Amino acid sequence: MYLLAGIYRPSNGSIQIFNHDSTKLSGKDRVKLIGYVFQDPDQMLFSSTVRGELEFTLKLASVHGREAEDRIRRIVNYLGISDLLSQSPHKLSVGQRRLVSVAAILVAEPRILILDEPTRGLDNEMSTALMDLILTIKEEKGMTLIMVTHNMRQVGEYSDKAFVMYDGTVAFSGIPEEVFEESHKHPEWGISPPQVFEVTRSIGRPTASIRRVRVNAA
């Protein structure tokens, strides 16, 4: 993920992002192309106010003046954190800090968004709300979303394609249902399919789309 986000340089070869060599991108171009939301919001909140945090990203993306102000207004309204703008990010709840960290990246309007364990430390209700929100943004903005997670329910419900990382390599890739079908490999990979998948399989519809279950439930 660090390589993809341009934080680390590959020891050999190159990474092409939308026909740009990631190693040759300037910081300004990188932040507009690819955003990375870290696992722990405290690792990426530096400013004394939420507004300062968003302005910091915009300054790095060379977005100034009226456009910067518009973007801040849009993103805080979107995420429902407009009343937090003057507050210190360090005094907010875990869920609010998570939203601020997502806003601090989304304000640059990257074309790819990487989320590292986005719902870690959040309760079930907050997790679902955040994931639904991120999914909506992805669909509206046409962004590519890459999510690192151990939560198989989220993999089933929110992803189009899943990659199983095991022992430093991609052990398997496919649509989530295909990953869940590989039951003989699950103990080795350390994953267990979500209950909804087990239910669809037990009623004789093993290939039923669990994403459709989410859509129906919504």
Next chain:
Amino acid sequence: MLLSQILYNPAINWVITLVILFYGPVLVVYLIFKLIGFQGYMSLFRFIEGKSIIYRMDPRTKILLSIIVTTVAAITIWWISAIMFVAVMALYALLSNIKEKLRVALPLILASFIGTAWTESIFAPYSYLQVIFHHVTFLYVFPQSLAVLGITQGSGTFYVPYLGYVSNPVGLTWEGIIYGLQITFRAVAAIASGLLLIFSTPPSDILRSLEKSGLPIELGFTLLLAVSSVPKVLENSMVVLNSLRARGVEFRPRSRNPIRLIAESLFIIRVIVMALVSIVILTLRDARQIAIAADIRAFRAYRRRTYYRDIRLGRIDYIAIALLIVLLIAGIYISGLPGMGAVPYNP
């Protein structure tokens, strides 16, 4: 002749002098970060389990090893320290992740040698060098006015390459380099033996051994926390710097326009200050969690604590302690022999 005119042209002389004065420490810091990096530093302080004899030894034996090696290194001639350093490094072969440890330990040791030799080549007092080596060779002479900084100044007339005879020269000496390398052997022997304890002993066992040795538990716990928090602080620093890079921060100014270059440099300084605040917050949060964990486990609730896994001196320990006592006695004896004691140390 031409070379002497270039080397000792007043302007070039000042430039070379300032480079020698300032580049030494910078080179050491650069070497450490380039060769080891944050990850390397973190693995330096991290215990990884192993099964060899060094892991089965009682921590008190390893603490004693460290104390005796440091003591003998301090009182005997430098090559005794060099032998002890090699012997301690041979024990590193018993560590389970030897490659990783050496990848970190060797650049650190190399940096210690370069740094100390560089410093002593400039700052070793002339009187010490005269006592130890009976002869001092000036390799390069600095402007005379720099004598006020405490730079080595010879008394008398000396032959300096490419310059000729100079009276009371101020500058870099060959014997200073040798002296620096010699005293580094003392330091690295002590450091290597101390690191061996950290590499091969679980933190809880170190704490238990300190307690059994009569050290108050609070003090032992504080010491242990200080050591074990180093990798955590480094990890926090690495993550925070990476998150800034992910936000588009570049820690190297790119602009060729001098005014923009200054502006970029000032911005980088500002960002680093912001990062430091964040690192402090993360570190305090970790410290709070450790305090809560200690409270939950009833730390200091009773005067005496029991341990699930206690440490005990075994046969290997008794043999090792006997060998260490022999080393100490031999060290004291050798230090008393003519010319075998420690040379004066000038930190």
